[in-house]
Amino acid sequence: MQNNDIIETDVLIAGTGVAGLFSALYLSPDRRVLIITKEECEHSDSFLAQGGICVLRGMEDYDSFFEDTLKAGHFENSPAAVHTMISSSRAVINQLVAFGVPFERENGNLCYTREGAHKVPRILYHQDTTGDAITSCLLKEARKRSNITIMEHTTMVDLIAEDNHCYGAVVRLKDGTLKSVLAHDTILATGGIGGLYSHSTNFPHLTGDGLALSLKHNVALQNIDYIQIHPTTLYSKKPGRRFLISESVRGEGAILLNAAGERFVNELQPRDIVAKAIFKQMELDGKPYVRLSLEKLDREMILHHFPTIYERCLEEGYDVTKEPVPVVPAQHYFMGGIKIDLEGRTSMRHLYAAGETACNGVHGANRLASNSLLESLVFAQRAAFDINCRKSHISDTAVKLAKAVSPEQYADGEQLKKTYREQVLAAIETEKGHKNHE
């Protein structure tokens, strides 16, 4: 590559969801930070989060929060990661409030809601658009910072790495031009893998690119067969992203009904158990859905707490204040990912990962509702603090590697996408096979 195709920065972050943005905001102001995103900034799963974000209500809640997280995760969680997440939760929420996140309040006090597998209400929310409320505040703050540059419609297509040391990434701009971004540290915050599946609540451009590049460069992965199916997405014959009906609707009293109009499961069990029960019921009923009834919820409460869900169901022809809606499970969340330690470090030097693409075992085999935003924020911030501990510089090796990048190997973008997609799906299947033989 020519000199004018090389961009230098201190930290490169791939992804503008909560993980990418929060880490950027905690990097020292003297670092040049470049954040890239495949589409516009508002197109990330972080904007879609509905139910809310967990927080430790007080020390008396610690054991219960810890136990709920481990129980949902089938006790495969990393206790150290769970402890770090829970004990950092109040500080992170205070920082969000300082950034202006408008959590629901009554008489000035924060309101808490409940979701499946939580013993007590410990979830903060803003209507049914909590992710939008949080992420838009973080984005607004990032846009104010003079050391942060955001490039939209810019896709990371490879890492620049040698001898297990990351020096940045090769990126493709909207017009197809390729650039080498050289960075002292790189953070992969590329989100989930829903784009690999035909029925998912995720944005379709989230195709596990961080995982594909980790596979290519032998960066360690963990639990990549742990994929969460959400029990209740709105049933629709139309193709495209599935619309989620948040678990907090069930937390507030909605019930699941079979074709005969009878309840068939305790709706507040962990997601994997409820999803299994729904699949079984669909088979028994011979129908592609079951129904979710909000009849026990007050109409005013539905309109105030769940306005988006109400509107969206209405668009599909269902008034949730009057009738049950058809729901079906769909791919929702990725518990596995790029293996990280508690500081967000991957197995490659100067390469970090944060958010849904990363895995330090905090969720075990199944994520507890509303722990994802919290986990993303806590460990993204820790990665930033770790990066701040060391001096940043661009080495001669980095420049040499950038010059050696040959754009021809990335010329066929569609083929590259197909290859990465197939490799990630194959790796997931291989991991499933290994676990079945253990």
Ligand SMILES: Cc1cc2nc3c(=O)[nH]c(=O)nc-3n(C[C@H](O)[C@H](O)[C@H](O)COP(=O)(O)OP(=O)(O)OC[C@H]3O[C@@H](n4cnc5c(N)ncnc54)[C@H](O)[C@@H]3O)c2cc1C
């Ligand atoms: C419908 C829905 C509801 C949810 N509700 C909740 C909830 O109530 N509570 C909760 O805790 N969690 C919830 N979640 C999960 C939570 O929203 C996500 O796990 C979390 O937001 C992930 O944040 P992230 O920053 O890791 O990824 P994302 O927010 O998905 O961001 C990923 C970013 O990476 C970028 N990217 C991907 N590949 C590349 C590439 N190759 N080059 C450049 N950029 C790239 C994308 O463009 C995007 O900017 C929900 C998820 C969904 C889908």
